[in-house]
Amino acid sequence: MSILCIGDSLTRGQVGYSYLPFLKTQAKYKNAGKNGDTILCMTDRLKEILEGKQSADIDTVIVGIGTNDLLLPYLTGISPLWKMQMNHRCKKMRCVTEDDAFILAYRRVMQMIFDSKKRGIILGIPLIQLKNFPNQQAEKRNKAVKKLAQEYGFSFLDTNCLGRMILANPPVYSWKGQNVSHFADSALMGVIPQAKEVFTCKRNLVLTVDGVHFSRRMAKTLAACIDRLL
Numbered sequence: 001m002s003i004l005c006i007g008d009s010l011t012r013g014q015v016g017y018s019y020l021p022f023l024k025t026q027a028k029y030k031n032a033g034k035n036g037d038t039i040l041c042m043t044d045r046l047k048e049i050l051e052g053k054q055s056a057d058i059d060t061v062i063v064g065i066g067t068n069d070l071l072l073p074y075l076t077g078i079s080p081l082w083k084m085q086m087n088h089r090c091k092k093m094r095c096v097t098e099d100d101a102f103i104l105a106y107r108r109v110m111q112m113i114f115d116s117k118k119r120g121i122i123l124g125i126p127l128i129q130l131k132n133f134p135n136q137q138a139e140k141r142n143k144a145v146k147k148l149a150q151e152y153g154f155s156f157l158d159t160n161c162l163g164r165m166i167l168a169n170p171p172v173y174s175w176k177g178q179n180v181s182h183f184a185d186s187a188l189m190g191v192i193p194q195a196k197e198v199f200t201c202k203r204n205l206v207l208t209v210d211g212v213h214f215s216r217r218m219a220k221t222l223a224a225c226i227d228r229l230l
Helices: 039-050 053-057 065-073 080-092 099-115 134-154 159-166 179-191 195-203 216-229
Strands: 001-007 028-033 058-064 120-125 155-157
Touching: 001 039, 028 053, 039 053, 039 058, 039 099, 053 058, 058 099, 065 080, 065 134, 065 179, 080 179, 099 120, 120 134, 120 216, 134 155, 134 159, 155 216, 159 216, 195 216
Parallel strands: 001 028, 001 058, 058 120, 120 155
Antiparallel strands: none
């Protein structure tokens, strides 16, 4: 049997570290993380996978989604240039900005996993180290998603609390004025993975490489928690 790991760039691991390479489980797993994904776009992909031939081999589904539903709208407010870039992207990726609508969308995700008779492990929205990021809203969504996971009999890992356990008062970073350099850094991390650790140390972020994507330490800690559940 195999594990389907589906989500956004935090699962993908092209920018920053994914938890997948640090898992100690002997089970096969598929990295179905996609950069920039939101809950509605991921739901479409999950539906296709669970209704396809490969579904029969999947025993467990690990879901890590929701960061971009908050991040992309947040970026529209930090500078005119980010707003120009992200307004279109928010519409294209169908960001869910209302909390109630987000929980309804997540219910659909869990119902699909439940109906497919798969085990579910749900990862909360992580602690984001960006200036004025709505982490309180992320925590609110995590509490509702945790309650929903319990309803379906799924495991829930509060990635936000996990980050605060590692670092009680995490520093913040800013992407304001870094449109070009941010995308350049992301491209560099994709080509030269060693740059990820350099960025984490240089920025003294500990939990992330750029305020959003996991550092090696955070990814390893998350993987250890998932291993215990598996």
